[in-house]
Amino acid sequence: xxxxxAGLSGSIVLTVLGLLAVTFVIGRVVPIDPVLxxxxxxxxxxxxxxxxxxxxxxxxxxxxxxxxxxxxVTGDFGVSVLTARPVIDDLKRxxxxxxxxxSLATLIGVLLxxxxxxxxxxxxxxxxxxxxxxxxxxxxxxxxFWIGLMGLLVFYAELGWxxxxxxxxxxxxxxxxxxxxxxxxxxxxxxxFESLADAFRHIVLPASVLGLFSLAYICRMTRSFMIEQLSxxxxxxxxxxxxxxxxxxxxxxxxxxAVPLVTVxxxxxxxxxxxxxxxxxxxxxxGLGNYLTDSLLRSDMNGVLGGTIVIxxxxxGLNLLSDILYRLLDPRTR
Amino acid sequence: xxxxxxxxxxxxxxxxxxxRRHAALQRAWLAWRRLRNNPTAMAGxxxxxxxxxxxxxxxxxxxxxxxxxxxxxRLAPPSAAHWLGTxxxxxxxxxxxxxxxxxxxxxxxxxxxxxxxxxxLIGAIAGYAGGWVDAALMRITDIFLxxxxxxxxxxxxxxxxxxxxxxxxAIGITGWPPLARLARAETxxxxxxxxxxxxxxxxxxxxxxxxxxxxxxxxxxxxVRLTLDMAGVILIAAGLGFLGLGAQPPQPxxxxxxxxxxxxxxxxxxxxxxxxIAICVLSLGFNLFGDGLRDALDPKTHS
Numbered sequence: 053x054x055x056x057x058a059g060l061s062g063s064i065v066l067t068v069l070g071l072l073a074v075t076f077v078i079g080r081v082v083p084i085d086p087v088l089x090x091x092x093x094x095x096x097x098x099x100x101x102x103x104x105x106x107x108x109x110x111x112x113x114x115x116x117x118x119x120x121x122x123x124x125v126t127g128d129f130g131v132s133v134l135t136a137r138p139v140i141d142d143l144k145r146x147x148x149x150x151x152x153x154x155s156l157a158t159l160i161g162v163l164l165x166x167x168x169x170x171x172x173x174x175x176x177x178x179x180x181x182x183x184x185x186x187x188x189x190x191x192x193x194x195x196x197f198w199i200g201l202m203g204l205l206v207f208y209a210e211l212g213w214x215x216x217x218x219x220x221x222x223x224x225x226x227x228x229x230x231x232x233x234x235x236x237x238x239x240x241x242x243x244x245f246e247s248l249a250d251a252f253r254h255i256v257l258p259a260s261v262l263g264l265f266s267l268a269y270i271c272r273m274t275r276s277f278m279i280e281q282l283s284x285x286x287x288x289x290x291x292x293x294x295x296x297x298x299x300x301x302x303x304x305x306x307x308x309x310a311v312p313l314v315t316v317x318x319x320x321x322x323x324x325x326x327x328x329x330x331x332x333x334x335x336x337x338x339g340l341g342n343y344l345t346d347s348l349l350r351s352d353m354n355g356v357l358g359g360t361i362v363i364x365x366x367x368x369g370l371n372l373l374s375d376i377l378y379r380l381l382d383p384r385t386r
Numbered sequence: 387x388x389x390x391x392x393x394x395x396x397x398x399x400x401x402x403x404x405x406r407r408h409a410a411l412q413r414a415w416l417a418w419r420r421l422r423n424n425p426t427a428m429a430g431x432x433x434x435x436x437x438x439x440x441x442x443x444x445x446x447x448x449x450x451x452x453x454x455x456x457x458x459x460r461l462a463p464p465s466a467a468h469w470l471g472t473x474x475x476x477x478x479x480x481x482x483x484x485x486x487x488x489x490x491x492x493x494x495x496x497x498x499x500x501x502x503x504x505x506x507l508i509g510a511i512a513g514y515a516g517g518w519v520d521a522a523l524m525r526i527t528d529i530f531l532x533x534x535x536x537x538x539x540x541x542x543x544x545x546x547x548x549x550x551x552x553x554x555x556a557i558g559i560t561g562w563p564p565l566a567r568l569a570r571a572e573t574x575x576x577x578x579x580x581x582x583x584x585x586x587x588x589x590x591x592x593x594x595x596x597x598x599x600x601x602x603x604x605x606x607x608x609x610v611r612l613t614l615d616m617a618g619v620i621l622i623a624a625g626l627g628f629l630g631l632g633a634q635p636p637q638p639x640x641x642x643x644x645x646x647x648x649x650x651x652x653x654x655x656x657x658x659x660x661x662x663i664a665i666c667v668l669s670l671g672f673n674l675f676g677d678g679l680r681d682a683l684d685p686k687t688h689s
Contacts, residue, residue, distance in 0.1 A: 063525075063528075066525060066529075067525075067528055067529055067532050070525070070526070070528075070529030070532065071529060071532050071533070073529075074529060074530070074533070074538070075541070078541050078542060078545045079545070081545050081546065082545045189670065189673060189674075192617055192618075192669070192673050193617060193621075193666050193669040193670040193673050194662075194665075194666050194669075195621050195624050195625065195628075195641070195644075195662060195665050195666070196625075197625065197628050197644070198624075198644055198658075198662035198665065198666075201644065201648060201651055201658055201662070202658075202659060202662070204651070205651055205652065205655050205659075209651075209652045322534065323534070325534055325537075326534035326535065326536045326537060329536060329537065329540070330536075330625050330628065330629070333628075333629065334648075344537070344540065345540075345629055348540060348544045348629065348631065349629075349630060351544070353544075353545070356540075356541055356544055356545075357541070360533070360537055360538070360540075360541045363533075363534060363537050364532055364533050364534075364537070367532055367533065367534055368532050371532070
């Protein structure tokens, strides 16, 4: 077990180093001269060399990479040109909004996707099964930003069922003090139920759009895991024993797919981070994805690389988490 | 006519193929027969063929130039003159949609040309060589897999400069790792088989075995994966276009068209809605066809 853990942590360190190496290379190929962007076009002679030395750009590449890694590990991603604040502070500020959105979307995906996948597997080739297949196809074929836009058109502009872009209506802005940064939680802590209702009206559409994709993935995997289990002999034995179909499915088969399912849910959370970049842009949701695209469009490389590293690190973390969960939950891997 | 057809059929179904090409053609014929009996796969193929035809004959199918502006007739609703209305510069949305198929297919084609060979080569070499070569190549693959694909493509495109060629390059660079994984897994099973041992005993070089024996056998599963991947490529390219990092105006790229229509979505909804439908249809075509291809080429897997 210890040796496995050592191997695992070794590979994690290597992957994180690789992640930093890739972002470092991306940061190097930018056609923008980082020195010029600091001192401006009309700097006096000599200033260019001084600024270059200050930024450490006169050092050999491996020294620069070492500094880059040291800084990144301590959370120093430089100063954002866009907000004139350290990138790490910006990331801390926008992070809770994304977590809130992705968590709610995952909740939707799990609560609807798992039961739907189970029913689709048990009632193979019925309308439920076809619905599950269509959902899976939608998850693979429809652009998330387009669904978001069409959702805004129908449910906000035409029907008026939900709030518009952003996290809150203007009338509710800055009423509830920021504690966790997650608007629903903050409203709950403050006991302000009017603000809570408003925040909910705003989050429900983006969370549903993201949740649809999470739902498609989770449902498809649940269905195929379940079909595989239901064809096994112990299921036949349980049925012969006279157990009710409910006990067979929920008591025996579901228990056996629980472990791979947990892994799938952890991975789907990672995919949501990707989907959130486009969704947050459509819904003007002030999260990590929106910060990343804002930085991109203004060529703020510090913001872009910081955001990329953080998202990559979360992705690696989620993969690690699903790996550890698998080992903890599945007795065969002990 | 019927005589010629029956000899062709005999050629394709005779139990004793006389050459390698003969055997390969027979296998392809069998796969096609299986595919033909799969209605959803044929529907997918139909969609793809249709869009390829639209792209090929775009100048004849479009009613206007995709670039021709008419500021007196901007944001017009669908009419007899402009079947799907006009955009914010008075350009014909239908014609831009038609020409957009060329952009989409070009992206798909070029990305596939980048990802396929890289994935196959890295996977086959890693799987066949084993040892530290395998460990090193798979470590690099894992690093690329550690990024969500869109995020890496975003960062790359923004670094290289936002235009369609860089977007294609970025999508290609982010696309090969899953293919390499797949090719490696295939290679590991092929490597253990007797005919590879026989080839080695005869004295065939490693290069010859990998290129001549291993790679051709990796092809079926790789083709299936590439086809399914094309749907993902369309979505990522559209996402980059939507964020303004892919095709630049006035190129009629579907994702960028949605981005342009976004400003008017509450009043002139069709400008944003219609390119999205085109993306869905093309992506659906590749998904359906890819699923059918998987069943046809690899009867082992059944979902």
